[in-house]
Amino acid sequence: MVGTSYPGGMNTPDDDWLRLDQQICFSLHAASRAFNGVYRGILRDLGLTYPQYLVMLVLWEHDELPVKKLGEHLRLDSGTLSPLLKRLEAAGLVRRERSARDERSVEVRLTGEGVALRRRALQVPRRIAASTGFDTDEIRTLRARLDELTTALDAAAFAEQPGDSPAGERS
Amino acid sequence: MVGTSYPGGMNTPDDDWLRLDQQICFSLHAASRAFNGVYRGILRDLGLTYPQYLVMLVLWEHDELPVKKLGEHLRLDSGTLSPLLKRLEAAGLVRRERSARDERSVEVRLTGEGVALRRRALQVPRRIAASTGFDTDEIRTLRARLDELTTALDAAAFAEQPGDSPAGERS
DNA sequence: CACAATTAAGTTGCGCGCAATTGAATGGTG
DNA sequence: CACCATTCAATTGCGCGCAACTTAATTGTG
Numbered sequence: 001m002v003g004t005s006y007p008g009g010m011n012t013p014d015d016d017w018l019r020l021d022q023q024i025c026f027s028l029h030a031a032s033r034a035f036n037g038v039y040r041g042i043l044r045d046l047g048l049t050y051p052q053y054l055v056m057l058v059l060w061e062h063d064e065l066p067v068k069k070l071g072e073h074l075r076l077d078s079g080t081l082s083p084l085l086k087r088l089e090a091a092g093l094v095r096r097e098r099s100a101r102d103e104r105s106v107e108v109r110l111t112g113e114g115v116a117l118r119r120r121a122l123q124v125p126r127r128i129a130a131s132t133g134f135d136t137d138e139i140r141t142l143r144a145r146l147d148e149l150t151t152a153l154d155a156a157a158f159a160e161q162p163g164d165s166p167a168g169e170r171s
Numbered sequence: 172m173v174g175t176s177y178p179g180g181m182n183t184p185d186d187d188w189l190r191l192d193q194q195i196c197f198s199l200h201a202a203s204r205a206f207n208g209v210y211r212g213i214l215r216d217l218g219l220t221y222p223q224y225l226v227m228l229v230l231w232e233h234d235e236l237p238v239k240k241l242g243e244h245l246r247l248d249s250g251t252l253s254p255l256l257k258r259l260e261a262a263g264l265v266r267r268e269r270s271a272r273d274e275r276s277v278e279v280r281l282t283g284e285g286v287a288l289r290r291r292a293l294q295v296p297r298r299i300a301a302s303t304g305f306d307t308d309e310i311r312t313l314r315a316r317l318d319e320l321t322t323a324l325d326a327a328a329f330a331e332q333p334g335d336s337p338a339g340e341r342s
Numbered sequence: 343c344a345c346a347a348t349t350a351a352g353t354t355g356c357g358c359g360c361a362a363t364t365g366a367a368t369g370g371t372g
Numbered sequence: 373c374a375c376c377a378t379t380c381a382a383t384t385g386c387g388c389g390c391a392a393c394t395t396a397a398t399t400g401t402g
Contacts, residue, residue, distance in 0.1 A: 002176060010236060015318075018289075020307075021296030023208060023282045024314050029225065031317040033359075034324035040360090041328055051388060054200065057193045068350065075201055077349050080389050087387085104350040104397045118189075125192030129328030132245035132320055143195050146202040149313070153205035153283055155228055156302030157212055202387075211390090222358060239380065251359050258357085275367045275380040296395050 038131045044125055046117060052088060053121075055081075059094065064109045066099065093117060102107045213295055215326045217288060224292075226252075230265065231289045235280045236271065263286060288301060 039050045048056065058073045059065075068077040071081055085108060088094045093114035132139065185281065201261060210221040228234075229244045242252055259265045264285035270276040304308065 006188070017296040017300075018228070018293055019191075020310075021299060022225070024310055025210065026228075026245075026300070027226060027314045027317040027321070028203055028206055030291070031321045031324070032199055033246070034321040034328070035199055036359085037328045038324050039196065049387065050196075050200075054193075054197060057197075060189070061218075066350085070367050072332070074197075075204070077390070078389095079353080079391075084388075091263050093240075098351095102350085102398075106351065122189055125188040128192060128196070131324055133323040133327075134320070139191075139195055142320070143198045145316075146198040147311055149305070150198070150202045150205040152304040153302055156304075157205070157208045207389085220357065237380085247358095248360070250361075250383080253382050255358075269381095273368075273380085277381065326401095 008154075021072075038128060039125065042127050046120055046124075047091060051076075051080075051084060054091070054123075055084065055088065056114070056117065056121070059108065059110050059114065060121075064107060065109055066105045070108060088114075209299065213298050217291055217295075218262060222247075222251075222255060224295075226255065226259065227264070227285070227288065227292070230279065230281050230285065231292075234286075235278060237276045237278055238267075239276065241279060259285075 013059070027096070028060065043053050046048065054074055055070065058070060062069075066137060067078060067081055067085065071077055071131070074081075085094060085096060089096055092111055095109050095111055096106050101109050105134050129136075179244060182186060198284055207221050210224065213222050214221065217224070225245055226241065229241060233240075236255075238252055238256065242248055245252075256267060260267055266280050266282055267277050268280070270278050305313070305322070
């Protein structure tokens, strides 16, 4: 519904842009939260939150790695991971121990319980896929699109941060 | 590096599903946060966070409406909106006053300052669009896809909540 | 060897997002 | 009219996500 009149003025092109913009950012925001909600319901059985599930996914494939590497896989920093891992440890799913080689580093390792949880998690993807109503190809296409988007956005955010030089300085 | 083979066994379909699943949920998660990051940089000038910007977008179109309606537009509840609106009010952008007609309801209204901010916000969409590197059609297509997804996910979450799966679930 | 610079985790503070609860106002029913 | 269910906003509690800072270990440079 773009054509609605605006109280006290006509539509300039900028007005349309502003409305269109709402559609985009809001759609992604809403989709992300909707996804989160479905995961919440399904992961409740496993006693995991959505981000915790992401961490477990990585660990189920790597089985042992330092917090730093974990953060690179998930694009999360220690400010997010430290308390999250502490909760996973309290739940008995992982153990954290400082590396003997480099005492700055902390190795995260699955416990037997953590490994065992993988079996129960195997049913999750099917239930999620069913919830989306999308088939495998559609999901793959969407994923590729989102990855493009993320790459572009990350590059833009990086370019944005340092300086606001109007004159072209580093592209 | 697990590649496609899994230590000590062949790939069951479930293994692949679990891997694929990581791709999908993670992609959306990452895209959402990447978007958030770009908005953060651009909105800093306006003194708004990303969710606050979404609220302002709605108010710029409606100019006055109760918290309930605002929440329906944004799919947010009072638990999120109340403190957010309190911050917007502290920033001088909105005012909240209980409806005389129905004293349960609180009307949110833009201040002059809030209305004025709209002019400065007009440049935001262009900068965002530039950051994505997508053209208008691509964005529209993606948005439509995401909206489909959200609708399906919401329906699934709603169906999930009330009843328990008939087949035994708790280990 | 001594001493800064760098790196890794952890901590603090703030703002969502959501479930659950509270409190006040309204509406419906007998 | 009295009573109860519903509705709306606000509050509480918890878990991210991120910026900024702190602490400790390692690296590098003279």
